[in-house]
Amino acid sequence: MMFTSSLGRKYVMALTGLFLISFLVVHLSGNLLSLIPDGGLTFNAFTHFMETNLVIKVMEYVLFAGFIIHILQSVVVTLINQRARPSKYAVNAGSASSTWASRNMGILGTIIFIFLVIHLRDFFFELKFGDDELGLDASGNVNLYKEVVETFAMLPYTALYIVAMFGLGFHLWHGFASSFRSLGLMHSKYTPAIVFIGKLYTIIVTAGFIIIPLYWYLVQL
Amino acid sequence: MNLTLKVWRQKNSSAKGTFETYQLDNVDVHASFLEMFDVLNEKLINEGKEPVAFDHDCREGICGTCSMVINGRAHGPLQNTTTCQLHMRHFKDGDTIVVEPWRSKAFPVLKDLVVDRGAFDRIIAAGGFVSVNTGQAPDANTIPVKKEKAELAFDAAACIGCGACVAACKNSSAMLFVSAKVSHLALLPQGNAERYSRVLNMVAQMDKEGFGSCTNTNACEAECPKGISVTNIARLNREYLAASLAAQKK
Ligand code: HEM
Ligand code: SF4
Ligand code: FES
Numbered sequence: 263m264m265f266t267s268s269l270g271r272k273y274v275m276a277l278t279g280l281f282l283i284s285f286l287v288v289h290l291s292g293n294l295l296s297l298i299p300d301g302g303l304t305f306n307a308f309t310h311f312m313e314t315n316l317v318i319k320v321m322e323y324v325l326f327a328g329f330i331i332h333i334l335q336s337v338v339v340t341l342i343n344q345r346a347r348p349s350k351y352a353v354n355a356g357s358a359s360s361t362w363a364s365r366n367m368g369i370l371g372t373i374i375f376i377f378l379v380i381h382l383r384d385f386f387f388e389l390k391f392g393d394d395e396l397g398l399d400a401s402g403n404v405n406l407y408k409e410v411v412e413t414f415a416m417l418p419y420t421a422l423y424i425v426a427m428f429g430l431g432f433h434l435w436h437g438f439a440s441s442f443r444s445l446g447l448m449h450s451k452y453t454p455a456i457v458f459i460g461k462l463y464t465i466i467v468t469a470g471f472i473i474i475p476l477y478w479y480l481v482q483l
Numbered sequence: 484m485n486l487t488l489k490v491w492r493q494k495n496s497s498a499k500g501t502f503e504t505y506q507l508d509n510v511d512v513h514a515s516f517l518e519m520f521d522v523l524n525e526k527l528i529n530e531g532k533e534p535v536a537f538d539h540d541c542r543e544g545i546c547g548t549c550s551m552v553i554n555g556r557a558h559g560p561l562q563n564t565t566t567c568q569l570h571m572r573h574f575k576d577g578d579t580i581v582v583e584p585w586r587s588k589a590f591p592v593l594k595d596l597v598v599d600r601g602a603f604d605r606i607i608a609a610g611g612f613v614s615v616n617t618g619q620a621p622d623a624n625t626i627p628v629k630k631e632k633a634e635l636a637f638d639a640a641a642c643i644g645c646g647a648c649v650a651a652c653k654n655s656s657a658m659l660f661v662s663a664k665v666s667h668l669a670l671l672p673q674g675n676a677e678r679y680s681r682v683l684n685m686v687a688q689m690d691k692e693g694f695g696s697c698t699n700t701n702a703c704e705a706e707c708p709k710g711i712s713v714t715n716i717a718r719l720n721r722e723y724l725a726a727s728l729a730a731q732k733k
Contacts, residue, residue, distance in 0.1 A: 264727035267686055268656075268696035269720060339696055343654035346588050346695035352489075352502065353581045355555030356653060359705035365653055367698060440699040446721030448714055 271339050276441035278332035283438065283463070285325055290470045297477060302399060302407025310403040313389070333375060340368045363436040373429030377422065384413060414478035423475045431468035438463060484510050484576040488523065490535055491583045496591045496599075502581070512572040516559060517542060517549060519571055536595040544568040544708065547645030551596055552583040557647035557706040565645065565708045585646055587655035589692040602692040603644050603660060609688035610681035611664040613673050626672050636670035639663045641709040648703035648711070654695030659703035661689050662719035663711045669722055679726035686723055 264270040292312065295305040312318050356365050363370065388396070389406055399405045414420050438460030442448065447456075485508045493500030507523055514522070517539050524534035538548040549566040553559035559569040574580065582596065590598040628636075640663075648659035665682050668674030674681070697716060704713045 264723075267723075268690050268694075269686055269723045270727070272696055272720075273724065343656075343695035343698070346655035346693055347586055347653075348588050349586050351552060351555060351583055351586055352491075353552075353555035353583070356702065358556060358560075359651055359702040360653075360700035364698060364700040436699075443699050443713070443717050444697070444720060446717050446719075446724055448717030 268339075268342070271335055272444040275332060275335050275339065276444035278328045278335070279437055279441045281324075281328045282332060283434070283441075285328070286467050290467055293474050294470060296407060296410050296474060302405065302411075303401055303403075305407045305410070306399045306403035306405055307401060309389070309406045313404075329378070333371070336368065336371050361436060363432040364440070367433060367436060370429045370433040373426055374433060377426030377429070380422070381426075384419075385409065410474075411478055411482070414475045415482040417479070420475045420479040424472050427468055427471045430471070431464055434464040434467065435461065484512055484571065484574070484578075486510055486519075486574070486577075487579040489579065489581045490523075490595070492535070492595055493584075493592050494594065496593055500592065500595075510571055512570070514571050515542070515567055516551070516553070516569040516571065517567045536593075536597045538597050539567060542567040545643060547643030547708075550585050550598060550600075550646060550650065552585065552650055554581055557585070557650040558645075558708050562705070563708055563710050565643075568708075585650040587646075587649050587694070589655065589657070589694050590646060590649065598646075600644070600646050602694070603646065603657070605692065606657070606661060606685050606688045607644075607664065610677065610684035611668070613668060614677060628671060632670045636667050639666040639670070639711065639715055642667075642707075642711050643709055645708060647706050647708060649694065651702045651706035652695065652697075653700060653702065654698060655693075656697050656703070657689050657692070657694040658697040658716050658719065659707060659711055659713065661685055662715035665722055666715040666718050669718070678722070679729060682719070682722045682726045683730065686719075 265274060292305075292308050295308050296302065298304045385406070388409060389404065396405050396409060399407065414423075439453075439457045442453070442456050447453075485506070488505045488507055489502045490505060491500050492503045505523060505527075507519070507526070510519055510522065517537070520535060520537055527534045538550055540546040540548045542549075544565045544567060547565070549558075551558065551566045553566070553569070558564060558566045559573070561569055561573060584590075584592050584596045585598045587598075589602040590600055593599050642660060642663035644660065646660070649655050649657050652658075665685060668681065669678050699713070699716075701713055703716075704711065
């Protein structure tokens with residue numbers, strides 16, 4: 263009962279959203295290793311660790327579940343919300359009372375989703391199920407680094423990646439603090455700190471994810 | 484001042500509505516928005532046309548009936564102001580003003596700008612009250628109430644049930660209204676006995692009426708004529724979570 267109510271659905275969205283936020287920290291930290299100028303040895307070693315560690319392997323399923331639940335719930339919530347206003351206003355002055363990001367979470371989520379599908383196909387499935395084209399590096403680890411470098415030599419992919427990261431950035435700009443309020447966590451003393459940390463997190467994570475493809479594209483021009 | 488008005492006209496709840504354009508000249512800048520509509524209606528009646536139906540009662544900013552979306556803003560452009568307290572001096576000579584009803588599945592249009600806000604009444608009937616036992620009226624100060632809590636409860640109680648929060652929300656969510664009513668009673672000892680059943684029943688009714696959910700855009704707070712704070716929405720989320728977790732198996 264609780265989880266099918268309008269509030270309950272938002273608890274689920276907020277919890278999965280916060281979980282995905284924590285995942286992004288791990289993901290970005292790993293990706294940044296590709297910038298270390300050692301021919302990808304550290305990056306590939308980290309990838310190898312992520313591929314073989316049991317805890318990480320289990321977390322991979324949890325992560326998939328987190329994404330799927332967040333996405334399914336977002337579709338349900340968005341459809342219910344749209345149905346609640348069958349006839350639209352002739353004049354819409356939404357910008358007078360709310361931020362753009364907060365009004366476009368569905369569109370921003372869709373951008374992330376499209377990116378996610380392409381991204382998984384190119385990196386995740388390549389690594390998991392790809393024919394061994396990648397080869398091994400000097401330490402004997404699968405050379406995903408090579409895939410990163412080659413992918414970001416392509417302008418369309420690099421551009422798509424960067425656009426998607428802006429989508430993610432705006433999603434988080436609203437989503438971070440929003441998830442706390444959905445869970446009922448609002449307090450005159452702590453909320454300003456949560457909002458501040460949310461914006462700081464968003465800027466760091468968005469910039470971090472953009473720097474990597476941008477760097478690899480620019481050095482290969 | 485001379486104005487062009489584009490007003491939503493709709494015969495009844497099943498009819499398809501359209502905008503009608505009216506030219507209104509020599510509008511007094513000190514007239515309220517509703518008085519401006521009175522003048523328009525007088526003109527329409529003199530011309531043998533059907534006057535525009537709109538809700539109003541107190542014209543003092545306390546009853547909450549004067550629902551109009553003016554140029555895309557619930558109750559018009561001013562903060563903390565109902566339509567009846569909005570004056571024409573906040574518009575310019577030559578302005579075109581678009582006036583629409585609240586648009587929400589849960590608030591069906593009855594006629595022109597009049598909507599049925601019965602959904603709010605049914606939410607209140609589901610739990611927005613304190614059951615009073617018979618007997619003598621108790622002394623006002625027999626139950627101590629912490630000053631801070633009394634203040635918060637009073638702020639929440641200022642909600643006049645106008646529905647501007649629903650009208651302004653992109654999801655037609657009634658969270659600000661429901662949270663104000665839940666907060667008002669949850670903060671006071673008198674409301675404590677029914678605290679959990681109240682929030683569960685009111686939220687269930689809110690969902691049943693077809694309101695959307697909360698994306699935390701804060702549009703409701705910005706458009707609320709009574710300055711109801713979104714901190715009440717956080718409290719509603721908290722109360723509902725606690726009540727759901729504590730509820731016994733049926
Ligand atoms: C790494 C990826 C993602 C992260 C970190 C993330 C995070 C969040 C967070 C924290 C919220 C706020 C929850 C709340 O208000 O309680 C949120 C809301 C939302 N997310 Fe995501 N999200 C991600 C991906 C997606 C995807 C792929 C979609 C859709 C296909 C999506 C759709 C939505 C929608 C529609 C909302 C707003 C729900 C509402 O109306 O309140 N998100 N997200
Ligand atoms: S919360 Fe504000 S906008 Fe909503 S019904 Fe109450 S007074 Fe009106
Ligand atoms: S007519 Fe009563 S609040 Fe406007």
